Amino acid sequence: MGIHVSQLTDLTTQCIRCGFCLESCPTFVLTGEETESPRGRIYLVRSAEEGQVQWQDAKPHLDKCLGCLACTTACPSGVKYGEILELARSKVGKSLPKKALLTGMTRPNLLRIQLKLGRLFPSKRIPALLSRLLSGQTPEVDKPQLPAKKSFPSLDESKLPPIRGEVFMLEGCAMRVLYPHVNEITRRMLRRVGFQVREIGQGCCGALHAHNGYLDEAKAMRSRLYSALSGDIPIIVNSAGCGSWLKDGDRSGWVFDASEFLLQEGLAEILAREGTGGLTRVTYHDACHLSHGQGIRSAPRELLKAIPGLELVELEESDMCCGSAGIYNIAQPKMARELLERKWKNIESTGATIVATGNPGCHAWIAQAAREHGQRVEVLHTLEVLERSFLRPRSTS
Amino acid sequence: MVSELGRILSPEQVLSGPGAQRAYDCDAYSVDRSKPMCIVLPESTEQVAAVVRWCAANLVPFTGRGAGTGLSGGALPALGGVVVSTKRMNQIVEIDIPNRCLKAQAGIANKRLSDAVKDQGLHFAPDPSSQSVSTLGGNIAENAGGPHTLKYGVTAQHILGVTMVDPEGEILELGGKVPGGPGFDFFSLIVGSEGTVGLVTEAWVKLTPLPTAVQTALIAFPTIRDATETVAEIIASGVIPAALEMMDRGILVALEAAFGLKYPEGTAALLLVECDSNLSAEPAGELVQREIETVAAICQAHNAIDISIAQDEAERQKLWHARKKGVGAMGRLAPSIVTHDGVIPRSKLPEMLDFVYEVAERHGVKVANLFHAGDGNLHPCFYFDDRDPKQVHAVIEAGEEIIRKCVSLGGSVTGEHGVGVEKQDLLPLMFTPDDLRLQAMAKQIFNQGNLCNPCKILPTEKSCVEHKKRWRGVAW
Structure with missing residues (x-):
């Protein structure tokens, strides 16, 4: 038997089964099951990739992974678990309801319409039918609500430092619809440390798609976003999932979480x-x-x-x-x-x-x-x- | 089988199917693999007993498993059957601070025991590098050691009593909160029996005061010999460090890749030395200071090129972090590793290390060493590609040669990782056929049907020989 090599195999062989990830993994801590641990999942992915088990045998366990990446913090071997998960998920076959859900969540207008339509249904939770299609379980998540509009007093220009630079701000899909005031606050914070946001129409970064295995779509979305945000100025992100995905891309050096940028620019002193x-x-x-x-x-x-x-x-x-x-x-x-x-x-x-x-x-x-x-x-x-x-x-x- | 066990427990406590069977076909010793029929996750001693009774009645072999971090295949289900996982038994049952002990279930991670009593100035001393994930039950099964074994002793010295399920499914209490007791000391037969005489489900463990003063030093040497010769001399000086660890060049490369740690130019080996004391604060500080100075002087006499002493707890943790995650970091160098485990008298370390490098070169395998030098407990780490059967066999052969050498130098085939399936065939190097027969009889007393973790420790019984061909060295 020769040595097979694939990108996925190479990524998984970084794992030497030391098990140091086990106690960091929420699903392992809750279930105690090796199949719900990073080590177990990596092993199943490698086994599936090399034909020792079927992808269908690995799928339920990949589905249960949160993608929280706590294992990568614990791992001494530098296993790129996030990449393994994204690649493996892209192989196990797509689920139509999941795809529809992602689309619905990552187009702000569509999301707004859904939230309005949602009010027509009496239940507090998301529709049971959707939940059953996706998980076969009863729903736990409350329907998101459109927020009441919040307004802020305008900033006192006389007390602000002079503007010393421009930045982009990622508005985010969920953030824009559910927490628009957080975007407004981000602008205000940036201004307080002397930065102005260059406002620009922008789409979804693709993070949710990537984390669920729709890698090609996700990368295309990220590229589109990058070209919208062209110009060598920092891209400020106030939502962790988006920031993490954008930092994996070509312009990673320009992407900052709002907290790290603001600290670095002196907000703590202010x-x-x-x-x-x-x-x-x-x-x-x-x-x-x-x-x-x-x-x-x-x-x-x-x-x-x-x-x-x-x-x-x-x-x-x-x-x-x-x-x-x-x-x-x-x-x-x-x-x-x-x-x-x-x-x-x-x-x-x-x-x-x-x-x-x-x-x-x-x-x-x-x-x-x-x-x-x-x-x-x-x-x-x-x-x-x-x-x-x-x-x-x-x-x- | 699955549905019957599902009735005894609950269906969601039984795992089966190709995915689960694959995931449980080996522990951290990945050279040998054998699939279980199914896996059960009991939540109490009674549930373990019910499963074992079912296995005994149906002549189904069963194997206990904690975190699966063992390094000799102790949790390998050699004859298939049922894997009994303790990972849903992870509670602390009782903490008794005045008597400095606690009782916990077998599936709890060792470090969680120490964390639970840290504020009271106590800890559970046995600290294998995997302590953040490896379980109490696993420590007991393997009689695990760790860096601090040198001063504080191995697991056996820290277990006061156990609750266990014997291979017929009967629940036994051995030892207890209070040391001593009349009659034969069956209890000391249990610790280190690698899960072959029953399944430990709960244990009373001894809690040890945390040191009141600690000094930790990392010393760089220009040659392996300089480092190994230093080890014996430190012990001979009368200082008993809490830990005395060695790491060679191969490990340094991995650590540099993993954590960006830098070491002085020309470093061939590092010693990590920790001195501690739990006397009341003032004299403890002086004592530890004197000890570390003695150590430093000996190192200097052996050409040390750099001696750095941790200035605070954060620096100390950083030094230890590198040591404890060193083997894990080896994943940066190759797809697979096998960590060997042998013991020799400390004075033979220089000769032994030369031999390790020579063997590795002769078999064309790569090796790195990080180990408990103070105990003479070697851990040559072979790193290789487990997809290449030639490399797998070279690793097995090189390992056996090293173990033979350990024995010929007056040492042992294992220090702390256990015999498992890895080293059964090497036991005759240390024991005569009569010795082995006697040990087999002792095992038989508990494990008559040989259903409880079969084909482990003792040189393979006839029934195992055929099976062994199936999994020995199959690797990938």
């Missing part, structure tokens, strides 16, 4: 000087594609800690996936729910009144838990917390 915290206790949830995907852990924390009077309490298992994971909570409701409840328990035990995070998926999912558990904790994008500290009048000192 916060310390002008912000107020109102003595709140805040905790922080690491979005997977920010911590494991982009290695960004300290920047959002540094910014939060810079707010005078704010107490940042560490969240137990802060970088363990909440179960949202793109469309995972729609495609795998049961597992997603277990992870959400675990996350919620950890959040509650911090005693914080606010949990901050940097990704719309986590935001919506954890906010649902907050509603279900009596709304004692507010879920906010990290930048929203920062914005509040600027809006609250300084009472002391």
